[in-house]
Amino acid sequence: VDVLLSIGEFSKMTYLSVKALRHYHEVGLLAPTAIDPMTGYRRYASSQVQTAQAIRRFRDLDMPIDDVRQVLAATDPADRNRVIVQHLERMRQQLERTQLSVASLQALLEEEPRDRTDIELRRLPATPALVARQVVAFDACGAWLEPTLARLHTQLAIVGLTVDGPDGALYPDEFFEAGEGEVTAYVPVRAAGRATIELPATNVAVLVHDGPFNDLDQTYGALGTIVAERGIGAPGPIRERYLTPASTEVCWPITVGTNQ
Amino acid sequence: VDVLLSIGEFSKMTYLSVKALRHYHEVGLLAPTAIDPMTGYRRYASSQVQTAQAIRRFRDLDMPIDDVRQVLAATDPADRNRVIVQHLERMRQQLERTQLSVASLQALLEEEPRDRTDIELRRLPATPALVARQVVAFDACGAWLEPTLARLHTQLAIVGLTVDGPDGALYPDEFFEAGEGEVTAYVPVRAAGRATIELPATNVAVLVHDGPFNDLDQTYGALGTIVAERGIGAPGPIRERYLTPASTEVCWPITVGTNQ
DNA sequence: TTGCTCCTCACGTCACGTGAGGTGGC
DNA sequence: TTGCTCCTCACGTCACGTGAGGTGGC
Numbered sequence: 112v113d114v115l116l117s118i119g120e121f122s123k124m125t126y127l128s129v130k131a132l133r134h135y136h137e138v139g140l141l142a143p144t145a146i147d148p149m150t151g152y153r154r155y156a157s158s159q160v161q162t163a164q165a166i167r168r169f170r171d172l173d174m175p176i177d178d179v180r181q182v183l184a185a186t187d188p189a190d191r192n193r194v195i196v197q198h199l200e201r202m203r204q205q206l207e208r209t210q211l212s213v214a215s216l217q218a219l220l221e222e223e224p225r226d227r228t229d230i231e232l233r234r235l236p237a238t239p240a241l242v243a244r245q246v247v248a249f250d251a252c253g254a255w256l257e258p259t260l261a262r263l264h265t266q267l268a269i270v271g272l273t274v275d276g277p278d279g280a281l282y283p284d285e286f287f288e289a290g291e292g293e294v295t296a297y298v299p300v301r302a303a304g305r306a307t308i309e310l311p312a313t314n315v316a317v318l319v320h321d322g323p324f325n326d327l328d329q330t331y332g333a334l335g336t337i338v339a340e341r342g343i344g345a346p347g348p349i350r351e352r353y354l355t356p357a358s359t360e361v362c363w364p365i366t367v368g369t370n371q
Numbered sequence: 372v373d374v375l376l377s378i379g380e381f382s383k384m385t386y387l388s389v390k391a392l393r394h395y396h397e398v399g400l401l402a403p404t405a406i407d408p409m410t411g412y413r414r415y416a417s418s419q420v421q422t423a424q425a426i427r428r429f430r431d432l433d434m435p436i437d438d439v440r441q442v443l444a445a446t447d448p449a450d451r452n453r454v455i456v457q458h459l460e461r462m463r464q465q466l467e468r469t470q471l472s473v474a475s476l477q478a479l480l481e482e483e484p485r486d487r488t489d490i491e492l493r494r495l496p497a498t499p500a501l502v503a504r505q506v507v508a509f510d511a512c513g514a515w516l517e518p519t520l521a522r523l524h525t526q527l528a529i530v531g532l533t534v535d536g537p538d539g540a541l542y543p544d545e546f547f548e549a550g551e552g553e554v555t556a557y558v559p560v561r562a563a564g565r566a567t568i569e570l571p572a573t574n575v576a577v578l579v580h581d582g583p584f585n586d587l588d589q590t591y592g593a594l595g596t597i598v599a600e601r602g603i604g605a606p607g608p609i610r611e612r613y614l615t616p617a618s619t620e621v622c623w624p625i626t627v628g629t630n631q
Numbered sequence: 632t633t634g635c636t637c638c639t640c641a642c643g644t645c646a647c648g649t650g651a652g653g654t655g656g657c
Numbered sequence: 658t659t660g661c662t663c664c665t666c667a668c669g670t671c672a673c674g675t676g677a678g679g680t681g682g683c
Contacts, residue, residue: 114599119548119636123609124595126509126588128550129637134673150681151638157599160592161484167588168476172469176672195480199473206466209432213459216428220455224421249386288379290388290648328386328427332420335384339374339417346661349383379662389663394647410655411664436646550674606635638680649669655662 115145115154125163132163140180141166174198204254215325227333231317235350235362238276238310239303241267242295249290253324256280256296260353263298266306275301277360281310281348295348313347315362322357330361338363375405375414385423392423400436400443401426434458464514475585487593491577495610495622498536498570499563501527502555509550513584516540516556520613523558526566533561537620541570541608555608573607575622582617590621598623 122129135141136153141163143153155163162183169179178198185191241263247255260278267274276299286292300307316338320330338344347364354360382389395401396413401423403413415423422443429439438458445451501523507515520538527534536559546552560567576598580590598604607624614620 112600114596114602116595116599117636119544120595120599120604123544123547124592126547126591128509128673129548130550130674131672133638138672147681152681153637157596160596164588164592168472168479170672171472172476192480199477202469202473206469209462209466212428212431213462216432217459219428220452249388284379284383287383287386288389290390328424331386332384332424335376335380336374336417336420339376339380340372342374344380377662388647390648391646393664398646407655412655413663430646633683635683636681639678641675641677643675644673645671647670649667651667652665654664657659657661 114157116157118143118153118155121155121160121163124160125167127163127167135166135176138176140176140183169198172198172202211323211325215323219326219329224329227318227330228337229318230334230337232365232367233315233317233362235310235313235315237312238297238299239301239307240297240299240310241270241272241306242297242308242310244293244295246291247286247294249286252286252294255294259296260298263296267298267300270304270306272304272307273301275299277352277354279350279352281350283348284346287349313350313362314345314365314367315350316343316365317360317362319354320359320361324359327359327361330359334361334363338365343367374417376417378403378413378415381415381420381423384420385427387423387427395426395436398436400440429458432458432462471583471585475583479586479589484589487578487590488597489578490594490597492625492627493575493577493622495570495573495575497572498557498559499561499567500557500559500570501530501532501566502557502568502570504553504555506551507546507554509546512546512554515554519556520558523556527558527560530564530566532564532567535559535561537612537614539610539612541610543608544606547609573610573622574605574625574627575610576603576625577620577622579614580619580621584619587619587621590619594621594623598625603627 116124118129118132121127122132125132127135132141132153136143141159144156144159145154146152147154166179166183169182170176174182178194182191182194185194243259243263245255245259263278264274278296278298280297281295283292283294286294297310299310303309316334318330318334318337320327343365345364345366349364350362352360352362376384378389378392381387382392385392387395392401392413396403401419404416404419405414406412407414426439426443429442430436434442438454442451442454445454503519503523505515505519523538524534538556538558540557541555543552543554546554557570559570563569576594578590578594578597580587603625605624605626609624610622612620612622
């Protein structure tokens with residue numbers, strides 16, 4: 112037996128507010144089974160309770176409405192599970208980042224800020240490298256960079272090139288200023304080959320960052336401040352060189368060379 | 372030495388997008404140190420980098436801008452820490468809820484839905500009780516209910532009244548339909564006293580929920596469906612009775628008594 | 632008849648992002 | 658002069674919430 116329920120009854124049974132139900136109808140996520148042609152009253156079938164509860168649970172986990180729509184539309188249960196698992200995985204990563212972020216923030220609030228003056232002016236020579244370029248959002252960068260560098264190393268092995276120095280990446284201004292930009296991940300190689308590109312030489316101010324990536328902003332702040340104080344800033348992408356998992360060189364473009 | 376930075380330089384040093392910086396200026400969260408009167412160009416002092424980075428970290432944790440403003444405005448470090456700790460505590464609870472929610476969802480997707488027909492029609496007699504009423508949002512209810520019932524028990528002991536049955540709460544329709552409503556938490560007592568109120572008698576359909584609170588929606592769905600199928604629904608608040616930590620009676624108001 | 636439930640429509644919220652159109656500095 | 662950075666202003670986005678003004682059913 113399938114009864115028709117008023118929006119109020121349906122609301123109590125699904126924990127969805129009346130406003131939310133009307134919204135889901137409007138955007139086509141969950142349409143009532145029947146609509147009274149005279150009064151416009153929405154009538155929901157009791158068989159819709161399960162679907163509505165699933166919607167609420169996904170929304171509680173901040174799954175976007177479009178994704179929820181996909182889950183519900185998937186006739187193939189494999190498709191459905193794929194979307195759900197993907198979202199739960201994103202959630203898990205999000206939780207992890209949040210926890211790291213909280214820990215880092217608490218440490219920051221307790222510590223004295225370090226005075227960083229150990230910068231070095233250096234000329235980065237032209238570097239042949241295997242590269243990968245991609246427009247990446249600021250928040251999505253970590254998740255992109257790691258597998259991409261791994262992939263480049265695999266390619267290197269296949270082509271028979273030899274690694275010549277630490278991995279790195281170039282970040283253009285708009286990556287920071289607009290929150291999205293074309294990032295270049297690279298692995299330097301000993302000899303140029305068909306698949307390689309030459310990164311141009313640049314003058315940079317370098318500051319080494321030791322510790323978790325979450326605190327990298329501190330090094331950017333310190334380095335950028337020193338460059339600005341000396342008035343030696345130059346246009347061009349910022350480069351990061353990943354010396355070890357716990358140590359990163361931040362290279363800020365400047366006008367003068369090492370001869371200063 | 373305190374240099375003035377363009378919005379683009381400042382963006383790179385703080386990981387805040389230019390759009391975000393302009394927004395923070397507009398809402399008065401972070402004003403540039405100087406504004407070029409001719410061009411309108413914003414100039415940020417290098418000493419503002421720390422503040423801006425703190426803002427970004429709080430915003431990364433979804434702290435509302437108004438709360439961030441409070442943190443920054445707090446001259447008293449004790450005040451400041453209180454706001455931060457409060458927010459981190461909210462974050463922690465949020466994470467916990469999310470994890471429970473994910474686990475519950477995964478279980479739900481694997482299990483067969485149970486067919487619940489073990490409902491009982493019952494007349495709840497008029498009940499003298501010590502009560503606490505409060506307008507509570509749906510999402511904030513759990514956090515309110517538990518300490519409130521504990522407080523009522525403390526009061527009881529002081530006044531010398533005797534508990535007479537399990538704790539409970541009344542939830543009016545708008546609590547579900549608008550996502551906020553005046554919830555009544557109560558502890559039944561043996562004899563009415565100056566501090567007690569009598570809950571009126573009602574006829575209800577009862578379904579027992581066993582298991583985590585996260586799955587309570589399933590019981591609401593099943594019970595509401597049965598009540599609707601039989602066409603015996605009546606106006607009035609829904610009552611929950613907390614038999615044990617793992618077992619809750621959901622009582623849905625109906626028109627008929629136990630004599631059906 | 633009264634109160635209750637439900638309806639639509641327009642606008643608000645939050646924290647920005649998008650994009651048009653334009654200007655200053657080198 | 659050209660390209661680059663920066664500016665304002667108006668509107669869009671997302672998932673609803675708010676509130677006005679009104680109607681049907683018992």
